[in-house]
Amino acid sequence: MVEIDPEMPLYSIGVVEDILGIPQRILRTYEEKGVIRPSRSDTNRRLYSQTDLSKIQYVHYLTHIKKVNLSGVKEIFDLLGKIPAEAREALLAESEREIQALSDEKKKILHEGAEEIDKEILTK
DNA sequence: TTTCTTACA
DNA sequence: TGTAAGGA
Numbered sequence: 001m002v003e004i005d006p007e008m009p010l011y012s013i014g015v016v017e018d019i020l021g022i023p024q025r026i027l028r029t030y031e032e033k034g035v036i037r038p039s040r041s042d043t044n045r046r047l048y049s050q051t052d053l054s055k056i057q058y059v060h061y062l063t064h065i066k067k068v069n070l071s072g073v074k075e076i077f078d079l080l081g082k083i084p085a086e087a088r089e090a091l092l093a094e095s096e097r098e099i100q101a102l103s104d105e106k107k108k109i110l111h112e113g114a115e116e117i118d119k120e121i122l123t124k
Numbered sequence: 125t126t127t128c129t130t131a132c133a
Numbered sequence: 134t135g136t137a138a139g140g141a
Binding site for chain 1: 126127128129
Protein backbone atom coordinates (compact mmCIF):
# COMPACT_ATOMS: atom_id res chain seq x y z
CA MET A 1 0.00 0.00 0.00
CA VAL A 2 1.39 3.38 -0.95
CA GLU A 3 0.40 6.01 1.56
CA ILE A 4 1.14 9.58 0.59
CA ASP A 5 2.57 12.12 2.97
CA PRO A 6 -0.11 14.73 3.76
CA GLU A 7 2.71 17.26 3.98
CA MET A 8 3.88 16.52 0.45
CA PRO A 9 3.56 19.64 -1.74
CA LEU A 10 1.31 18.55 -4.57
CA TYR A 11 -1.22 21.04 -5.85
CA SER A 12 -0.73 24.19 -7.86
CA ILE A 13 -2.85 27.20 -6.97
CA GLY A 14 -5.04 26.57 -9.99
CA VAL A 15 -5.81 23.03 -8.86
CA VAL A 16 -6.63 24.21 -5.35
CA GLU A 17 -8.97 26.78 -6.84
CA ASP A 18 -10.75 24.06 -8.82
CA ILE A 19 -10.94 21.63 -5.91
CA LEU A 20 -12.06 24.07 -3.21
CA GLY A 21 -13.71 26.70 -5.36
CA ILE A 22 -11.65 29.42 -3.70
CA PRO A 23 -10.23 32.08 -6.06
CA GLN A 24 -6.48 32.39 -6.48
CA ARG A 25 -6.61 35.98 -5.26
CA ILE A 26 -7.93 34.77 -1.92
CA LEU A 27 -5.47 31.91 -1.63
CA ARG A 28 -2.65 34.38 -2.15
CA THR A 29 -4.14 36.65 0.49
CA TYR A 30 -4.17 33.75 2.97
CA GLU A 31 -0.46 33.48 2.41
CA GLU A 32 0.13 37.23 2.60
CA LYS A 33 -1.59 37.33 5.97
CA GLY A 34 0.54 34.44 7.18
CA VAL A 35 -2.35 32.03 7.63
CA ILE A 36 -1.34 29.40 5.07
CA ARG A 37 2.25 28.70 4.09
CA PRO A 38 2.49 26.71 0.85
CA SER A 39 5.95 25.63 -0.26
CA ARG A 40 7.37 26.75 -3.60
CA SER A 41 8.49 24.91 -6.67
CA ASP A 42 11.93 25.50 -8.15
CA THR A 43 10.25 28.03 -10.44
CA ASN A 44 8.60 29.93 -7.60
CA ARG A 45 5.16 28.38 -8.07
CA ARG A 46 3.09 27.84 -4.92
CA LEU A 47 2.64 24.16 -4.04
CA TYR A 48 -0.05 23.16 -1.54
CA SER A 49 -0.07 19.93 0.47
CA GLN A 50 -3.08 17.91 1.55
CA THR A 51 -2.87 19.44 5.03
CA ASP A 52 -2.77 22.89 3.44
CA LEU A 53 -6.05 22.02 1.71
CA SER A 54 -7.61 21.07 5.05
CA LYS A 55 -6.39 24.26 6.67
CA ILE A 56 -7.72 26.32 3.78
CA GLN A 57 -11.14 24.76 4.22
CA TYR A 58 -10.98 25.55 7.90
CA VAL A 59 -9.96 29.15 7.17
CA HIS A 60 -12.86 29.46 4.77
CA TYR A 61 -15.24 28.18 7.45
CA LEU A 62 -13.82 30.54 10.05
CA THR A 63 -14.05 33.62 7.80
CA HIS A 64 -17.43 32.94 6.19
CA ILE A 65 -19.40 31.18 8.90
CA LYS A 66 -17.79 32.51 12.02
CA LYS A 67 -17.06 35.97 10.60
CA VAL A 68 -13.47 35.89 11.79
CA ASN A 69 -11.01 38.05 9.87
CA LEU A 70 -7.63 36.73 8.82
CA SER A 71 -5.77 38.15 11.78
CA GLY A 72 -8.34 36.38 13.95
CA VAL A 73 -7.73 33.15 12.08
CA LYS A 74 -4.02 33.57 12.62
CA GLU A 75 -4.63 34.12 16.31
CA ILE A 76 -6.70 30.95 16.49
CA PHE A 77 -3.98 28.95 14.75
CA ASP A 78 -1.40 30.28 17.19
CA LEU A 79 -3.63 29.36 20.11
CA LEU A 80 -4.30 25.89 18.75
CA GLY A 81 -0.56 25.38 18.64
CA LYS A 82 -0.27 26.05 22.36
CA ILE A 83 -2.73 23.46 23.63
CA PRO A 84 -2.14 19.70 23.90
CA ALA A 85 -2.57 17.73 20.68
CA GLU A 86 -5.54 15.76 22.03
CA ALA A 87 -7.49 18.90 22.93
CA ARG A 88 -6.68 20.46 19.56
CA GLU A 89 -7.84 17.40 17.66
CA ALA A 90 -11.06 17.36 19.63
CA LEU A 91 -11.70 20.98 18.73
CA LEU A 92 -10.86 20.50 15.07
CA ALA A 93 -12.96 17.34 14.88
CA GLU A 94 -15.88 19.32 16.19
CA SER A 95 -15.43 22.01 13.54
CA GLU A 96 -14.98 19.32 10.93
CA ARG A 97 -18.40 17.91 11.74
CA GLU A 98 -19.94 21.35 11.43
CA ILE A 99 -18.18 21.95 8.12
CA GLN A 100 -19.40 18.58 6.86
CA ALA A 101 -22.94 19.33 7.97
CA LEU A 102 -22.87 22.67 6.17
CA SER A 103 -21.44 21.02 3.10
CA ASP A 104 -24.25 18.45 3.07
CA GLU A 105 -26.81 21.19 3.52
CA LYS A 106 -25.31 23.16 0.66
CA LYS A 107 -25.36 20.10 -1.58
CA LYS A 108 -29.00 19.54 -0.68
CA ILE A 109 -29.93 23.14 -1.48
CA LEU A 110 -28.09 23.04 -4.79
CA HIS A 111 -29.86 19.82 -5.62
CA GLU A 112 -33.24 21.31 -4.85
CA GLY A 113 -32.35 24.33 -6.91
CA ALA A 114 -31.46 22.11 -9.85
CA GLU A 115 -34.84 20.39 -9.56
CA GLU A 116 -36.59 23.73 -9.60
CA ILE A 117 -34.82 24.61 -12.80
CA ASP A 118 -35.62 21.27 -14.37
CA LYS A 119 -39.27 21.74 -13.48
CA GLU A 120 -39.23 25.22 -14.95
CA ILE A 121 -37.67 24.03 -18.17
CA LEU A 122 -40.24 21.28 -18.54
CA THR A 123 -43.12 23.72 -18.19
CA LYS A 124 -41.80 26.15 -20.77
C1' DT B 125 -0.51 27.88 -20.60
C1' DT B 126 -0.28 28.84 -15.95
C1' DT B 127 1.32 31.42 -12.26
C1' DC B 128 4.04 35.30 -10.19
C1' DT B 129 4.20 40.20 -8.32
C1' DT B 130 2.48 44.68 -8.16
C1' DA B 131 -1.05 47.88 -8.39
C1' DC B 132 -5.51 50.06 -9.13
C1' DA B 133 -10.77 50.32 -9.13
C1' DT C 134 -12.05 41.04 -4.07
C1' DG C 135 -11.61 41.28 -9.11
C1' DT C 136 -8.86 42.34 -12.79
C1' DA C 137 -4.84 43.95 -15.54
C1' DA C 138 0.06 44.55 -16.84
C1' DG C 139 4.36 42.49 -17.80
C1' DG C 140 7.63 38.94 -16.90
C1' DA C 141 9.05 33.88 -16.09
